[in-house]
Amino acid sequence: MRQDTILRYAHARIPRYTSYPTAPHFGPEVNAAVYARWLGELDPAKPVSLYLHVPFCRTMCWYCGCHTKATRRIDPVDAYAEVLLREIDSVAARCPERLKVSHIHWGGGSPTYLPPERFAELMARIRERFNVLEDAEIAVEVDPRIFSDAMATAFARSGVNRASLGVQTFDEIVQKAVNRIQSVDLVADCLARLRAVGIEAVNLDLLYGLPLQTEVSCRQTVAQILDFAPDRLSVFGYAHVPHMKPHQKMIKDPDLPDARERLAQSDAIAEELTKASYVQIGLDHFARAGDPLAMALDARTLRRNFQGYTTDTANAIIGLGSSAIGWLPQGYVQNTPMTHDWERRVLESWLPIARGYELTPEDRMRRDIIEQLMCFLSVDLEAVSNAHAILVEMPDLSGFEAEGIVSVDGLRITIAPDYRPLARSVAAAFDRRLATSTARHAVAV
Known part of the structure; x- marks a missing residue:
């Protein structure tokens, strides 16, 4: 009966509510001048969070819903990092001097596609322009396929203390169907590199609803994941939106599980994780009982933002990089998603805002x-x-x-x-x- 009840609502198109109002309601009324004013009005006594977006990957995963593009050339990635340095300077200049920062999150794309020396340079620039608190959480989304010893060293020297690895599935048939091949051993090697430099806080991301995925393969992936003893897991349902992400057309519609199968996969993952003593948090996160995320749930201090569920209680998130979304007390802002346009505006000393929303x-x-x-x-x-x-x-x-x-x-x-x-x-x-x-x-x- 429960399954039938849920399935009656399954096909409705509903926002993920990582913000309210949601991004489709953002408009051009909030422009660079408005954003500059909002930045200047930030309370210097209250810490903020930073989100940095790196819109590059070596290869395109066909399920991806992120703003990114694939390139085998490192030159555009390096050039992007140079402009990102300029944006950090530009935004910091419009904020109260040496604004406190309690959280930094690197997303993409693949931030680990940056040259290690560039990542270290960007982190150093952030510390120059902002007052990064000693206990700040500095988290990076990691692609295990391109994670090197040099990047692990750059992480350690830059103060990174949390990593989020995209695993998605270990089913080789599904991996081929979504163009993301990565073995259990490869992920284990990535985790070993992180832990060798002292980065123990690890999140792993899983997906269900992928082409050719089954309930059995979901349970098998969880069994393999548990050997890694992650602190947290995010379990997302694949969103098939080829009208928005044309590369998803590479996924064959007949290969996609239907709503009943998706629900069975989601339930199977939740069952296996809760059996392993993980606490279910919100819609799609899991954490160990002593993890800060689980403690925030108990204390009702848990928050939800564009990165999902978080312990971050800062009153503002400043977005940096093309397409990055920020949230300030006055409302939301989003940088232009076109990388060349973002670069042009930053190099012309403009805040590269495309749209936003002022809250009532x-x-x-x-x-x-x-x-x-x-x-x-x-x-x-x-x-x-x-x-x-x-x-x-x-x-x-x-x-x-x-x-x-x-x-x-x-x-x-x-x-x-x-x-x-x-x-x-x-x-x-x-x-x-x-x-x-x-x-x-x-x-x-």
Whole structure:
């Protein structure tokens, strides 16, 4: 019965709610001048986070939904790093002097495609322009296929203390179907390099819903993953959006699992990880019981942003690099996604903003509600209303209630743990902008 109930909602197109409002609602009204003002208004007493985007990979994985491009030449990657140095200078000059930084996250693409000396140079420039706190978390997304001893050394010297490895699957048939070949031994070697230089905090990323993937192969991958004893895991459903990512057309539609199979794969992974004593966090993360992410869940300090679930409680994220999205107290900003346009604007001393969104008081309230549902599977609407001094309207949840998906006690809403996969669907009830959006979001399950 549970499976049939979930499947009734599975095909709905729902945002992932890593922000609210979501990126399709960003517009040109928030431009470089607005962003410069917002940066200047940051509170110097409060630390911020930095997100740096490196939009290059050696080869293109056909499932990829990120902003990146494949190149075998290192010259454009090196040139990009040179411009990124300039953007760091430009943004820092518009912020309060030596702004405190509590988190740094490198994403892509593949940040590990940067030459090691360039990565070290970029980290050194960040430390020159910002006050990176001693206990700052510095995390990098790692492609195990191109991770070298030299990069491991650069990580250690630059203060990196967390790595996130894209594993996705160890099923060789699926790997061939998505153009990402990496063995268990290759991942083990990458982890050994990281741990040899003192980087013990490791996240591993898995995907389900890939072409030719099965419930059995998902369980087998988890069994192999557990030998690595990762601190955290992210388990994402593959989003097939070839209308947005043309390289996904390389994946044959008949090879994709249907909604019932996707749910079975997701459930199988969750079952194996919880049997291994991992705590399920939000929609798609898992952590060891003593991990800071699990502790943040218990303390209700867990947050959700463009990088997923996080312990980062900074009041602003500054995005650097082409397509990078930032979040400030006043709203969201996104750099231009076209790398050549981003480079031109930075070299002309402009902030390379393409679009953004200025938050209203109601937006902040709804963001709070949606974030709590996505993080904790519950929200106290009365507490949110009091915190924002805005009356919250209770949406019609009777359909969810009738099917046992949610329970409503006064103004407290709780999603039943068995219906965790529908957290996005419940959160969407509070999204006033969804009905007017023309964006084609990923399926709900």
